[in-house]
Amino acid sequence: MSDLVATNLDMVFSLPDETTVHALKDVNFTLKKGELLAVLGPSGCGKTTLLNIIAGFLHPTGGSIKLGGKIIEEPGVDRGMVFQQGALFEWLTVADNVNFGLRMKNAEQSEIVEKVEEWLEIVGLQGFGDTPTYQLSGGMQQRVALARCLINNPDLILMDEPLGALDALTREKMQSLVLKIWKETGKTIMIITHSVEEALLLGERLFVMAPRPGRLHKEYQLPFSEMGLTGDPRDIKNDDRFVETKEEILEMIWNMEEEIMGKVESN
């Protein structure tokens, strides 16, 4: 019953110079438990705004959003977040970053140690518990961020371009890790990305959003994430359907950006 339901979401920002920006308009969707949703779209289409509303950092100006039947009012442990730069606490060690959530609710010391061990192993960072986070590479930092988020056992995991700052090789590894975790834990995941390829590889469902005002433009149901759990991602990328969908979406986004540029120029 912990579905995510958005009804007629509306978000209008008032700027200091009296103008307004319509960031989201009439957004309706339902995300069932255990689904993996990827959200794509050109800059300024309201992807991050949508994510911040779901996380509880923003209040929508219209409509409602419910998780498990409860209206989202404020940030909570039922929704974990992973940020682009990791947003790790660099003054803490890897273990202290991972157990941050447990410490905040004053969990038992034995439980903390046990869970940290478990999650460090899942994300492939055994033995790094005492390492200061500022000594880690970008990919390792994102693994810590994943573990930190998952240790709280959230119903929904929100990822804001989590792999955007990584190099191509690390990125592929992290994509497999995300798929693995999704499969093993059965969590609902919503991932925002700039990369069409990543969205196709990871997303079970895919929303393409359009700007001005930000809205859901098109939805896809994709088979590739299921294939990725078993097959080689490189084979998937050469799959005809994959290439075809990719071209279609790329053209869609291209046209949207052209349209924005045109609008700007005509102004």
Place this chain on the structure above:
Amino acid sequence: MTIVGVLYVILAAMLVWSIIHGQKVIRTERTDAVFGNPIRTMGGWHWVICGVSSLMLFWLTFSWDAGKAFFPEAANELCQVAKLNRAVKPIRSAYPLDNRYLLSTRLLERDFKQIDLLYVRLSGGDFNSEDRAELNDIINLMRDALAAQADSKFISPDTEGRFKEIADRINRVADDLLDEGYPGPADPQLLQEALAQPGWGESSTEIPPLPKSDRGRGFDAAAVVMEQIAKDYGKIRNDSPHITSMIEEIKSRIDGFVIDDSGSEHTIERRAELLKQIEKISKRVDDLKIFPAQITDDVEAALVNLENAMDTRQGPLKMIDTWAMPGGSILAGNNACSEQGSGRWLPKPSDTLATFLHMANPNQGYKGFPLLWFKMKPVAEMVGFLTPDWITVLIPGDHARHNDLGQIEPSFKDKVYNIATSNFNSFSVPVPTGHIWDSIMRVLAGLFLGILLGVPLGIFMGLSRFVKGFFDPLIELYRPIPPLAWAPLILTIFGIQDDGKIFLLFMVAFAIMVISARTGATGTQLSKIHAAHSLGASNRQIIRQVILPNSLPEILTGIRISIGVCWGTLVAAEMLAGTTGIGFVENVARKQSDYEIIWMTIIVMGLLGLIFDVIMRFVIDKAIPWRGKG
């Protein structure tokens, strides 16, 4: 050679070595070709040696400590030279050797100017025509008398002869000086007395004056002769009959002049005033100290001759004076010789160290208080200081009353009261004390209070629009005011004891801590706060666990700056008032012009500041290793 001499040689060797080593490193270690690469400034401790030894060499040289170490006897000999210089000074100053113009030229110019002024004033119309004509004549006469003194026609053969005689005598002194044997064997008793004198700088007489060496005795004897010559020179007057008769006439005509007492009181006053002026200038004409220019040539040549002879006889002394005693020279006074120049305000390192060691002796100290030492203090006193007296009031029951036998059985309340007022026996523990300790404690107390109140306020100003808006005007208004501007007020309110100084330092540290904590708090990345929120942290936990550690780099930098500013403010505050502290020491030394103590306090302050900063750098490295890497 003395310790200072050895040190000087070692320092010089270190300076040379560090430069050579540095050059070698530069040649072998070309790590970068781009200007501005930060790696260029890493390492290079040999340049620290270079800098330190340059500084020490500079100090040793310009305080004449090196000169004293290498040429301990030079001061006594230069003192004798100074005596001769002092003796010849009255004659030399009349010639264009030390001055730009001949004395006669200067006198003539001055007197003619005055006479011209008299003409102007006479034409003012205060006198009737008859009186004016008479006074005009007198002034004309004075003018002529001056001109006659400058004219070689009127010089008397006697005066001319006396100039020749003076020139001969000076030449004789010069010849004597050139004679190594002059002035003959030393009087054994005098020599013994001279050798028994303390050395250079060893007593309150800076440089004892009796000559020790043969060369010194030569200059000393020449100085005695020279003094007589100068006296005789001073007596020479340009008193030829022609000039003296003119002077007589001027005198009698001034004496014979009667001031017309008609007209207003004011006019009469002005007439008397002008006559007084005329009389005054007539007395200058009467000095007869102006001579024709040619007649002085012999003496001038003799003076140059003497100067050359002095240089020759001084030999290496001249070099020592220039190189080992830079920025001044040794001057002779009536009873002693003294260093004049940088040696006056730049004390010798060895003397400064001696003064420091003297004061560092805890039994000596400064003004009855040690610099830095410890004293035994009973624990009772500290317990009593830390326990507030009002605690007794909270204890139930009454204070004891005496019983019928006159005995007093102390109650529990009494016992607590005794503890709160230090009234019990206890063992003693050593506690640091002294001027330096007092200064350090004041800084630390002010800093501690500043951090305790400033950091929370700064963080809340970074988080809350209300707190920021409410406190911003207050802090921004008082922060730019120089701390010492508050000093008079604070000293009035809190008194001259520690409270006022600590409050002053608190104000300084508080503003800096507020601003740095605020900068740190507002600099927290939003994504970190979002992450903490979604991990279930409460507001209080976010402040403690995210914002505070995130502001730590700014807070620690703030502390580092605060320490520096507090230290500077403290020393100034201690100069205003108080009876202890390193600033107090300097202030007393300042009033007594005791430069050794002044430099000592300056060095102590510098070193303490350096120690504070090194500690803070260490703390920063340990506490925030992630700085710049996040």
